[in-house]
Amino acid sequence: AQSVTQLGSHVSVSEGALVLLRCNYSSSVPPYLFWYVQYPNQGLQLLLKYTSAATLVKGINGFEAEFKKSETSFHLTKPSAHMSDAAEYFCAVGGEPYGNNRLAFGKGNQVVVIP
């Protein structure tokens, strides 16, 4: 069963506009939360992670995400999209009750940046 929901498989954003990718998880226990990015023919690269410290997490390449327990969400944002942000983005959850160290991934968002 899918434990992470990412809506909208393809997301188009204009260069310089806000990037917003939504992620909701299903758990009664705050999990560990991750955003990974995948460029063509490359492995997944960690953008940022939440591990029960600050609820606003800053990552690489200007991305950040906010953990909201009441909404069971961990949405990813970037104020101004760059052409190099075109990639696929995956939200993932880990820790109990998902099963020790395994990660459960959402279906991903393919981001297209329009010049």
Place this chain on the structure above:
Amino acid sequence: GAGVSQSPRYKVAKRGQDVALRCDPISGHVSLFWYQQALGQGPEFLTYFQNEAQLDKSGLPSDRFFAERPEGSVSTLKIQRTQQEDSAVYLCASSPDEGAADEQYFGPGTRLTVT
């Protein structure tokens, strides 16, 4: 430094053939994971090793799938009597410790096509 490497990068197998996929994790990493990524989907967990011990194989889809990590470093995922539904990208990831909050470092994957 060297990241996670996987070989071969591409594999075409005829239905019924056996295949072996190799993963070289980052040197010294304790944890090693295998994931299966079908087209248009997020990665799905297959199995997890802590050093040479296979602690979780609950994600392996059938008894045709077998994984090993005999010396606690290189790992091999073997698929016997391949079926068309086995066509996917197989991702290997490693992490330095056994914590669920640890970043997993991904290889580029092996794309398996079963004809």
